[in-house]
Amino acid sequence: MKRATFLSVIAAAVLFVVAWKLIVVVGGYPVFILPPPERVFQRFVEAWGDGTIEPHFLATLTEIAIGFAVGAGVGVVSGYLLARSAVAERLLSPYLVAAQATPILVLAPLLVVWLGTGLLPKVVICALIVFFPVTVATMVGIRSVDRRLLELGRSLRATRWQVFAHLELPAAMPQILGGMRVGVTLAVIGAIVGEWAGADKGLGVLINLARGSLFDYPLMFATLLTIVLIAVVLYLIVVLAERVLVGNWR
Amino acid sequence: MDPQEGSRRSKSGWEKQERARRRERREHLVFRLPRCRPVAVARNGGSLLPAITVDGVSKSFVVDKHALTVLENVSFEVPAHGISAVLGPNGSGKSTLLRLISGLIEPDGGRIEINGRAVADADQRVGLVFQEPRLLPWRTAIDNVAFPLQLAGVGKDERRGRARELLELVGVEGFSQAYPHQLSGGMRQRVAIARALVRDPQILLLDEPFSALDAITRERFNAELLELWQRTGTAIVLVTHSIPEAIYVADEVVVLSASPGRVLARVPVPLGRPRTPAVLDSEPMTRTAAMLRAYLSGTPAELAQQEAAAAPIHDVLDRAGAPAFFDPFGRVP
Numbered sequence: 001m002k003r004a005t006f007l008s009v010i011a012a013a014v015l016f017v018v019a020w021k022l023i024v025v026v027g028g029y030p031v032f033i034l035p036p037p038e039r040v041f042q043r044f045v046e047a048w049g050d051g052t053i054e055p056h057f058l059a060t061l062t063e064i065a066i067g068f069a070v071g072a073g074v075g076v077v078s079g080y081l082l083a084r085s086a087v088a089e090r091l092l093s094p095y096l097v098a099a100q101a102t103p104i105l106v107l108a109p110l111l112v113v114w115l116g117t118g119l120l121p122k123v124v125i126c127a128l129i130v131f132f133p134v135t136v137a138t139m140v141g142i143r144s145v146d147r148r149l150l151e152l153g154r155s156l157r158a159t160r161w162q163v164f165a166h167l168e169l170p171a172a173m174p175q176i177l178g179g180m181r182v183g184v185t186l187a188v189i190g191a192i193v194g195e196w197a198g199a200d201k202g203l204g205v206l207i208n209l210a211r212g213s214l215f216d217y218p219l220m221f222a223t224l225l226t227i228v229l230i231a232v233v234l235y236l237i238v239v240l241a242e243r244v245l246v247g248n249w250r
Numbered sequence: 251m252d253p254q255e256g257s258r259r260s261k262s263g264w265e266k267q268e269r270a271r272r273r274e275r276r277e278h279l280v281f282r283l284p285r286c287r288p289v290a291v292a293r294n295g296g297s298l299l300p301a302i303t304v305d306g307v308s309k310s311f312v313v314d315k316h317a318l319t320v321l322e323n324v325s326f327e328v329p330a331h332g333i334s335a336v337l338g339p340n341g342s343g344k345s346t347l348l349r350l351i352s353g354l355i356e357p358d359g360g361r362i363e364i365n366g367r368a369v370a371d372a373d374q375r376v377g378l379v380f381q382e383p384r385l386l387p388w389r390t391a392i393d394n395v396a397f398p399l400q401l402a403g404v405g406k407d408e409r410r411g412r413a414r415e416l417l418e419l420v421g422v423e424g425f426s427q428a429y430p431h432q433l434s435g436g437m438r439q440r441v442a443i444a445r446a447l448v449r450d451p452q453i454l455l456l457d458e459p460f461s462a463l464d465a466i467t468r469e470r471f472n473a474e475l476l477e478l479w480q481r482t483g484t485a486i487v488l489v490t491h492s493i494p495e496a497i498y499v500a501d502e503v504v505v506l507s508a509s510p511g512r513v514l515a516r517v518p519v520p521l522g523r524p525r526t527p528a529v530l531d532s533e534p535m536t537r538t539a540a541m542l543r544a545y546l547s548g549t550p551a552e553l554a555q556q557e558a559a560a561a562p563i564h565d566v567l568d569r570a571g572a573p574a575f576f577d578p579f580g581r582v583p
Binding site: 148149151152153154155156157158162166167170171173246248249250 | 352354372374376378380382384386387388389397398400401429430431
């Protein structure tokens, strides 16, 4: 990152914290409405130090990682099928839209009833929520692959798999990664929603605990901060992957 | 006549038709003069088998529910190690012709052979250079050249080594690690030519490969193409709409009419080899160019008349107001 960019990122963060503090002071809000930033940061450090957050953090991260991998994987495959097969498009697209239109908040408790309170329902929710943007991005990406490159592949007698692996997939990679950028932040929401519907571990559970049972609002905000950090870091990982995979040819 | 056929079949009606067709076709060869024999024929190692035979090929496509004839009864041969240029205006089916020869599409009628054997689907004896370089933007130059070998299952070290040789042959060895977007248009086309040659094709087909280059670079590329040809010895078909390019590079220029593409003439180029860019200003060059222009600028009615009369060479020259440098535009009286 360039020095100027780095400085402006820091400046924006400082501005955000100052504004937060200002709102608390001017509005005179009590801690259970909006705790001041220094209380939240203090609690954040404390909760990480005494191991309050860590097990929940690991549980949520696992759900996100597996859910994202499954959702993105299925998304790429179904996106390819939708792009290349008219039959597949006719068969799959209604379900695709239906899956996207079903409110995940309604689906989450159902999935917990069906699949228990373990890892599985959260992974399913994450996968479901990641699946759609990755599918659509892959479909658009594969469809917009330059026909002239496909003709080149044909002139070299590339097999269907070779065309996919060497021509279509790399050509569609920028779009697919764009879909993953959207998907990865949604995966975080999916995991939290899944945990709210029923779980014994995870950052979503910790938020509920801090708010409803412990009345520890700084802890709630510290957990929120952890969730936000997860999303930011995962997003940056996708951006980094983009830079490695397609950065030097664009 | 082809030695392979004939003996087995008795003189069927089909054969008679075929002979009649060939006779008819021969009448197109207005400019068959002995002194114009392509030099490459002499280097043919005694073999009479042409590298490429295109015989009575027709092709039409369905556009908006109407059949559009793109090529009609197109015939020509390219001798082994020979270079033919296919010259025609837009819409004369030049690119379609190359796709047919490379086996990417099938003709509706007629026959296409490479070294005496029918063209297969996506024939691997063909190296194809497209109008645009068509490089894979996510691969470096060397990996682009190695791509056909990779698809054929050649190991990494071997294909890299071979690709490096080819990059040297086309003079881009210094940019083997560069991505296409880092290369100039000319260098990209060089890489594309290297890729077409990487599997040692028996014939090389070039579809207006230099049309995106500026005129000066283009002239240099033509000279380099000839050098390359002298080193590899593959038979070449060069599709172009540039008259000087066609004459400079080829032994014979096949002139196509616009939609549908028909062979208007097969004009031998009366130039020896090796050729230097100096021949671009020579008298045979301008004379041949005048002939080609005359063919290309004729109205359909004129051409029909001309075909009926089997116009001899001087006739065309008269009408063209030859030599061309006197009157390049006053061709049609």
